């Protein structure tokens with residue numbers, strides 16, 4: 001019998017994983033023709049981890065298209081080896097020079113649509129988008145008439161890596177608020193990069209006509225979907241910090257991200 005001065009025994013503190021185990025989708029949803037497009041620039045350390053995690057999901061219809069911009073660290077060759085390791089499931093689009101995230105996505109999505117994908121996912125290579133959410137995103141798309149389902153940091157239940165300091169949190173929150181003020185898109189995480197599109201909805205967005213070269217691509221895609229009346233659904237995710245390598249967000253990319261919403265609004269106004 002413990003004395004009254006002995007504190008009650010505490011359960012051992014077990015860290016609670018914030019990223020859930022993948023949900024199991026029922027047949028035939030689990031067999032859906034889903035292609036995950038992954039743009040890479042200097043992601044040689046992260047890409048094999050990401051691709052193996054994707055391949056181990058219980059989604060036999062899942063394919064990966066890597067779009068590499070001739071990364072100096074050899075990510076392109078790493079991707080080629082993964083294509084050999086997973087024949088018919090992993091393919092690589094090689095481009096000759098760093099040309100921006102937006103252009104890489106347009107190239108990868110175009111390839112995915114040409115190859116018959118019915119659903120197209122977007123993911124960063126740096127492991128900040130946890131693979132465990134992919135079946136949830138796909139299942140939500142299949143259960144609704146949404147054109148796109150977004151893995152959102154800013155709906156209830158969504159969260160940011162604890163590694164993110166106050167400066168980055170403020171910058172991300174401010175960027176979201178700015179875009180929503182300028183373009184009035186009813187999306188909580190309007191700069192999000194982790195999502196699954198319906199192929200039929202992507203086809204209506206005129207991918208070759210996308211003007212954004214860098215990160216503004218995410219906003220331009222949401223804006224186009226919204227203007228065309230597509231349903232946009234958000235589900236909460238935990239956003240991890242990148243595992244290895246460095247961010248590619250430079251001054252030119254940030255400037256485009258700041259100016260693009262204004263240009264999109266001006267173009268819309270002049271059409272009225």
Ligand SMILES: Nc1nc2c(ncn2[C@@H]2O[C@H](COP(=O)(O)OP(=O)(O)OP(=O)(O)O)[C@@H](O)[C@H]2O)c(=O)[nH]1
Nearest residue numbers: 039040041067069099100101104124125242247248
């Ligand atoms: N092909 C290609 N991929 C790019 C380019 N710029 C960025 N990427 C990739 O796009 C994804 C997102 O880029 P990140 O540098 O992680 O950008 P971020 O997530 O805003 O920044 P961090 O949170 O600091 O990592 C990563 O997979 C990059 O490798 C580019 O010019 N070409």
Ligand SMILES: [Mg+2]
Nearest residue numbers: 124126128242
């Ligand atoms: Mg990143």
